[in-house]
Amino acid sequence: MQSETITAAAAGTWKLGDLTVNRLGFGAMRLTGAAAFDLGAPRDRRRSIGVLRRAVELGVNHIDTAAFYFSTLRSANELINSALAPYPDDLVIVTKVGPGRDPSGEWLPWARPERLRGQVEENLRQLGRDHLDVVNLRVEGPGPVAEHFGALAELCEAGLIRHLGISSVSPAQFFEAQAVAPVVCVQNRYGLDGRGPNSGELLRICGEQGIAFVPFFAIAGEGREAGAPAGGGDNGVVTDVARAHGATPAQVRLAWTLHQGPHILAIPGTGDPAHLDENIAAGALRLSAEDLTRLASS
Template identity: 65%
Template sequence: MTNFHETWQLGDLTVNRVGLGAMRLTGMPWDEKPKSRENSIAVLRRAIELGVDHIDTASFYFTPTRSANELISTALQPYPENLVITTKVGAGRDRDGEFSFARPDQLRGQVEENIRQLGLDHLDVVNLRWGAAMGKEPGSLAEHFGALAELREAGLIRHLGVSNVVAEQLAEALSIAPVVCVQNRYGLADREDDALVDLCGEHGIAFVPFFAVTTSLPGASTPDTVPGQAEVAKVAAAHDATPAQIRLAWTLHRGAHVLAIPGTGDPRHLEENVAAGGLRLSEAEMALLDGVGSVAG
């Protein structure tokens, strides 16, 4: 049974604020050996048992022998009626794992690829993942987002979102079609998008941070080494929680419109992530943690 009760709307779809990111289900490209298929499938099924009803994935989440979309399809079909699967297009990877960015006319193929891999008739939410790199890139997204808006009108997509964008690009997207979510890199010590988080709240748009706990890059910091270690440890001790849980809880406390999609291939970490949705931080604890961002910035 889930221990979190807060929900948010992605258009006409209601989701619990703690979801699951699928990237880690396959193992990361730098891992020495692939993740166990049985373990990843067990994580997905356990997530549903815990009340997770929002899974974030992409067709470019794959390793040489594993595909996140295939794992989701295998583990969860027939899908629960309340399950919302969010995916992203724009960015893509070739068989060697190299990233590229699609032209507007290539987006339909990417949408159809996700539909095919997931075994669906349409996609619930599709984010335009702007740029081929992890950082935000300048430029107009109107042509790309317009192409997705056409696919929405054609019935292949139910709702649209954007990812790796700045406020001006969000405004441009909103001028073309409704936007239900913004998915950017953001966390306690990664606060570049503080103003964008608030802007999304003003518009009733979900803000869905990725890498809210760590950067998930090879050799990158862990929840115990990123800035704010001492402050997070103090709050964690008071709640008998882990540092990762406190970082997730802080993210959720940023606003009722903020969702969490922590990724994991570990059943124990999955349960901890879901439990983080039930943590309630005091004003004093939030003030202590908010100071971490000021120092890190």
């Protein structure tokens, strides 16, 4: 597939609340290092900034990030600020709160509700904004979420947040949050060969309600934060479908994800300019019914 003439608009659009975005977005997690949350050698700063600017040039208007996306000398939020501020009017930046990391990179306990304001303000400071477009509550474990979601709803009323979403949740937690305040998106692990518990059910529920479903690790699959395995780790069916379309296996995985419903927003992340162009081009890849049947059975 030729990527240079294809933009993110090829995948179509959906809404996050009242904000319209192209269904092919960008995840900032891998901008800071070769592996997510790696405190080893950071990525080249100039290259990461170039990737962000190229993404916007290619029509990306939905960027997913978090204050806890950082490595030695690199912060995803700071890179976004440096590369894109002053921000385009149509750019929607989605961040998440709940987890946290100390300066050494160690994970902190899931934040208590009263600590969420500090996390929101940290994202505001790093991004250089006076409000956040969408904030996802990233849930840790099976417990209740109403108190946490209520704390974020108060920050919406205060004008610090425009819309709320929720991440890594069960259907019961989703409904619990929805009883507190409107939910504009659900972000769970979902891909061709790596799906979180209940993600299929949540994808269906979101489709019925017109809510955006935002899968992460659509390419990495079971590799998760470590990324896709060397060589892609693809089975023969994925490789065959990719070859038939003149595409890469990663593009097939993204296209398959987008084909699961018009309300799905993909957020593939990369620090590689060539991979960025390939990911964006996947939005124009149309899989046949036969392709989808073969992939479903692979």
